[in-house]
Amino acid sequence: MTKWLKLRQKDRILDLCCGTGRHSLALANAGYRVTGIDLSPVLLREARTNDPDGRVTWIECDMRALPDDTMFAERFDAVVNLFTSFGYFEEDSEQLKVLRQIRKALKPGGRFVIDVMNAGYTEDHLVPHSKRVERGAVISETRRIEKGFVVKKIVVQEPNGSPRRYSERVKLYAPEQLSTMLNEAGLVLDTIYGGYEGEIYDARQSCRMIMVGHR
Incomplete structure (x- = not known):
């Protein structure tokens, strides 16, 4: 994934819906500056327990409304939203708010990964x-x-x-639907992978739909 995002050491990464922090901490271990956001105080409490040295910045907030300060506006080199943390809301307009927050957080040219279940599979x-x-x-x-x-x-x-x-x-999306929403949010879809090893995406055979693109 770090290769897909074209990351450099010390780049800033936003883990959107970080949960207990397993991905955030792995990225911090790899040398990146990581901020983890989640709505659940319970999960964030466990994340902080797993991070006694405070290597990750943990913040409680809604993924549809990031804090309006300089810490988030065009702050990050990459945003990751992993392991089916997209599609929670009933209306597509609410999912679109999430994508617009990803755009807001990214520097111009910054990259994103959104990892969801593949609908057909x-x-x-x-x-x-x-x-x-x-x-x-x-x-x-x-x-x-x-x-x-x-x-x-x-x-x-x-x-x-x-x-x-x-x-x-969680809502299932066809790739065409999610691509349209990304465009509407001002994001560009570059590649769709079918798995974590970079497998070619297949609408019926791939277990994941991993969208990689940029602002």
């Missing part, structure tokens, strides 16, 4: 139900595609405890 290979055990808890997940969204219901059953229930939803 997901439709063909969706697993309706799965179950696993983690730290003694049984985690059951059901999945379906509804109105263009992958909807996932999660039940966590702790030993001797009441079940906890969660839901997730």
Whole structure:
């Protein structure tokens, strides 16, 4: 990915939807100056715990509305949005706000990576139900595609405890749709990869759709 982004040592990278920081910290380890943004204070708390030396700048905010200060306007050499962290919102207009924030954060000529599920592959290979055990808890997940969204219901059953229930939803996009939205946001799509090793993208066979481009 760093090759796709044409990064140099000490370049500034924004990890948009950084979660617990696994990608941010890997980039910091590689010598880049990294800012991680996420809406979840719980995930950011874990990210800070994983970063005792404070190598990454961690900020809590909505991906649709980055802080309006000089730290974000045309500040970054690259923006990464990884492992299906795009498509959370019901309306395309809200997803477009995210893309415009990416443009705002990038320096002129700065590059981006947006990594999402490939719609065709997901439709063909969706697993309706799965179950696993983690730290003694049984985690059951059901999945379906509804109105263009992958909807996932999660039940966590702790030993001797009441079940906890969660839901997730992410929109599936065809490459043409996302390309149009990128153009509308003022971003240029250069390449689509089908996997993390730079595989050629195939609409039905590729498990990922990784959009790489620039401002």
